[in-house]
Amino acid sequence: METKRAFTAILLSLAILLGYQYFFMPPPQERTGPTPALQEPAAPPAASSAGPSIDSAANNAASALSPSDLVPAAETGAALNARDVTVETSQYSMIITENGGGIKSFDLKKYKESTRPNSPLKQLIFTKEASELPLQFAWGNGIPVTPPLYKADKESIQTSPGQQATLSMSASLLPGLTLDRTLVISDDSYTIGIEYTVNNYTNQALRGAPFIRSTNLPFVQTAAKNSRYLFSGPAAFINNTLEEIKPTKLQEDGPRTLSGNLSWAAYEDTYFLCSIMPQSETSTVQFSTSGEDKVVSTVSGPQEIIPANGSKTFKYTIYLGPKKLSVLKQVGSNLDKVINFGWFDLIAKPALYLLNFFYGFLGNYGIAIILVTILFKLLFWPITHKGMKSMKTMQKIQPKMAKLREKFKDDKERLNQEMITLYKTYKINPLGGCLPMVLQIPVFFALYKVLLQTIELRHAPFMLWITDLSAPDRLLIGFDIPVLGGIPVLTLLMGASMFLQQKMTPSAADPTQAKIMLFLPVIFTFMFLNFASGLVLYWFVNNLLSIGQQYFINKSVEQ
Secondary structure (H helix, E strand, O other), rough: OHHHHHHHHHHHHHHHHHHHHHOOOOOOOOOOOOOOOOOOOOOOOOOOOOOEEEEOOOOOOOEOOHHHHHHHHHHHHHHHHHOOOEEHHHHHHHEEEEEEEOOOEEEEEEEEOOOOOOOOOOOOOOOHHHHHHHOOEEEEEOOOOOEEEEEEEOOOEEEEOOOEEEEEEEEEEOOOOOEEEEEEEEEEOOOOOOOOOEOEEEEEOOEEEEEEEEEOOOOOOOOOOOOOOOOOEEEEEEEEEEEEOOHHHHHHHHEEEEEEEEEEEEEEEOOOOEEEEEEEOOEEEEEEEEEOOEEEEEEEOOOOOOOOOOEEEEEEEEEEEEOHHHHHHHHOHHHHHHHHOHHHHHHHHHHHHHHHHHHHHHHHHHHHHHHHHHHHHHHHHHHHHHHHHHHHHHHHHHHHHHHHHHOOOOOOHHHHHHHHHHHHHHHHOOOOOHHHHHHHHHHHHHHHHHHHHOHHHHHOOEOOOEEOOOOOOOOOOOOOOOEEOOOOOHHHHHHHHHHHHHHOOOOOOHHHHHHHHHHHHHHHHHHHHOHHHHHHHHHHHHHHHHHHHHHHHHHHHOO
16 A cells, blocks of 8 residues: 555656646747748727826916827937947947937847857847837827937947947927937946936926837747747836736736836746836836737826926836846846746745856856756755655565555454554655655756756857757767657667666566656657756756765665
8 A cells, every 4th residue: 555655656646747748838939030021019008099188377277289299290200310329339239220320220238149150140130111110119198100300319330348328319209398318328238328308398297197108029930830838029117017018918918007007017938128217106017919920019107297398207127138046136126036937936046156167267158057966965864865765775674565455355453553653663665765866856947947947058068969968969970860850869878767767676576666767868858858958967967966876775774
């Protein structure tokens, strides 16, 4: 009975792993092909008109202007002559257009699209229309259909280490209503400070609210769908809670609106982030979709009145860059909360810290993974040692257990009493062998999240054919192998080590059970084929350490 319970516990652990595997899909392969044309995004959370309301000083009556009135007719054709402003820092290259002031291009200088030698820099902007470029700003009742035409004070900016630069832009919204925009660019930061000042030169008070919008397409342009495990889509940290919304939910349920203390609203994928951080106490963000992949994020503030011949300033910080925990913590505004390991956060973040700590000394994340594996093995060594020893002792007393089963086969209650006495005599726990495996499952899942989600391992080489620890292990041999592409050498070694470990591990006397347990390495090998090579490396090293530990225990128990 106890043996069956132990076996059931092992199978249950395996079932958990296999069930979790259902939610894993191979990470999408990156390409830099053209973005397909998509439909115009849905309107932001605003009234049907996008103009400011006018409060008469005499009777306090308000009237809203139509969206077409936001841009004077004389300037609509001038958009054809809008200039592009280029910005070069140590971290990125950016192009801003005067037509709406949106960001046309944003290349990260420290990251590539792929591991190919001639791979272009990582691009974060894939929208094309001026009205869809991040970041569009309006004051009134919503974002206008036609973006305003800005005039910039510079055509190009190039910063040096430790240097800051500013870019000033101005636009006319209506006769007597202008918009001044100032960008503060730091050479060593992915953050950009933006300040908008709405100037009311009319003799009437104007009522309206600030709106800033970012329209995003996935940072990885692929023909395949995203994995159901790897999140890509809109997110917000509001009222001290992280909200991540799948684009498919927006398509099914319609726009999602969140209000309150908004720290940031963003579009994110596994490794990169485009975020808006309003510098106001309360804000509203609405997420909507257009087409299959396009996500529109609109952040708005409360309604306010700008008096006649007065002005009002609205401040934001934007972040376009990597989801690197150390960098996001420096930004503040709870932006580091975007890195979410879920239930395994307690294990995952210390593991990430240890990886970066060892990398700081060794300069190789593969070696860092090996050292972290050794540390975790040492941490669980006493429990694992006790469990392995218990299993080995269980194997030694199998003949005695068989005799008891035969002797008391018609008296189950007496059989259980005699079995318990036998366990106490030899000081063994019949479930002790399952405990180490059960304890390693949370560690496995935590490390899975770390090794798959952290940007430090993206395109990080280890040695020989393993050039990307975040991608599946493949040794290319000059021609493609169907389905696999190359030979998963490390994965096969992991499977072989698991088979050897299983052979060395004491098993139940039942031959059927023993055969099932020997089949586990085959199952795990297939499971690991599309896992990140960094995770396979962890499991392989862990198996080697377990083999050494089991060899030592087997020798000590036999003596």
